[in-house]
Amino acid sequence: MPRGPRLLLPLLALPLVLTGCGGGTAPGADPDALQVVASFYPLEYLAERIAGEHAQVTTLTAPGVDPHEVELTPRQVGSLGSADLVVYAAGMQPAVDDAVSSQAAEHALDVMPSASLLPSDGDDHDHGHGHEHDEAGHDDEAAEATEEHSVDDGHDHGAFDPHFWLDPKRYADVAATLANHLAEVDPEHAEDYRANVRVLTDELRDLDDELADGLQTCASREVVTTHDAFGYLGARYDLHVVGITGIAPDAEPSPARLAEVTALVEELGVGTVYAEPLLPTAIAETVAAETGAQVLTLDPADGLTADEDTDYPSIMRDNLDALREGLGCS
Known part of the structure; x- marks a missing residue:
């Protein structure tokens, strides 16, 4: 929902967010900036690139920590309740799923439904679909799998592979979803979010081409x-x-x-x-x-x-x- 009046609550909540793990915006930034918490690095990167100067982005996963194994402090859990937006990938980090459920259910964005997740095939992945320059999305099997995605995956991630960001095309799809959601939360800067995601999408398309050419x-x-x-x-x-x-x-x-x-x-x-x-x-x-x-x-x-x-x-x-x-x- 659009942002409401921001009186003293953001100022009181700001130390909680800043003492999470890492952060995109330096201390001393505008205290009225949108407070965005990303669960781990790929989502932190998208949030920083899309929100730009209009948000203070922090992450729940410190550098050097395997995101699958992250455990949250009480302070971090509390920071989710005071954030304007929490961006996470359900099933990737069980501790984050639990914290979102208890603290941020009304202002959290699960990016997994927009990622067209592939099923997890077990020990031996035989992925040979090849590189295609299509803008129409991904195959029907992946779309159907995403619709059935369960947030209660635990460390086994259920029947789906969560590592969608290693496909720049899927990563761009998630970026578009995040930009649209930011525009809803903060309509005053909606055009900036849309402009930023267009630039990012072009960069990801170039990266996709570079990878395809290099591995051809x-x-x-x-x-x-x-x-x-x-x-x-x-x-x-x-x-x-x-x-x-x-x-x-x-x-x-x-x-x-x-x-x-x-x-x-x-x-x-x-x-x-x-x-x-x-x-x-x-x-x-x-x-x-x-x-x-x-x-x-x-x-x-x-x-x-x-x-x-x-x-x-x-x-x-x-x-x-x-x-x-x-x-x-x-």
């Missing part, structure tokens, strides 16, 4: 990763993604699963196993040691490291470089 001709299309976070990347760019563990990164692979992936790497002649910056590298190193493969880093872009110069586009371009090296792309 590769000696291998087999991508073996620590956990199964890259299904959308595989679906968009015709890569066969195999996660050593499943969707949940905290799951330990069984000896049988390690043997299965090791055999697959040897059978297909896979030369690279990809680790992640926010997860232990031991699993990837185990498979690499058994097969002679090298270990490179592929970032699911779900959280930042301590590197302050990193953002979503730079992460994705680093991923492109790592994939081109590991897959032998020309």
Whole structure:
């Protein structure tokens, strides 16, 4: 709903929001700015880019923390109640789902329905849909899956893969939804939100083209990763993604699963196993040691490291470089 009068409440609530984890706007910003809380980095990035100077954006997930495992302090939970908008991805972070339900049910935006989620196929994703320059949305199966999405997924994420932002097209769809919602909450600046999302959408389209061109001709299309976070990347760019563990990164692979992936790497002649910056590298190193493969880093872009110069586009371009090296792309 549109914003109402903002008397002393935002000034009292501001310290609660600022002492969350991280934030997009520096201290001393306009206290009358829209207060937006994003559950984790991909949504923080969108909110900052779209809201611009009209909002103070904070995140519930600090740099260096795996967003799947985030736990909220009482102060953070309380900050949700005083925010103008809470942006989250239901099923991605159980602690956030619980806090939204108790503190922010009337002013929260769940982005998952606009992301056209893919079903989680279990251990072995065979995503080979290829790159298509379409503006009409995604396939009917994904749309139907999204309609059936349940918020009570827990760490297993139910039957759906939540990592939609690794497909720039889906990420742009979510950005459009967020811009429309911001325009409803703050109609005074609606045109600015729409203008900002148009710029962002163009940038994401360019990034999509860059990834598609860079991954078009590769000696291998087999991508073996620590956990199964890259299904959308595989679906968009015709890569066969195999996660050593499943969707949940905290799951330990069984000896049988390690043997299965090791055999697959040897059978297909896979030369690279990809680790992640926010997860232990031991699993990837185990498979690499058994097969002679090298270990490179592929970032699911779900959280930042301590590197302050990193953002979503730079992460994705680093991923492109790592994939081109590991897959032998020309």
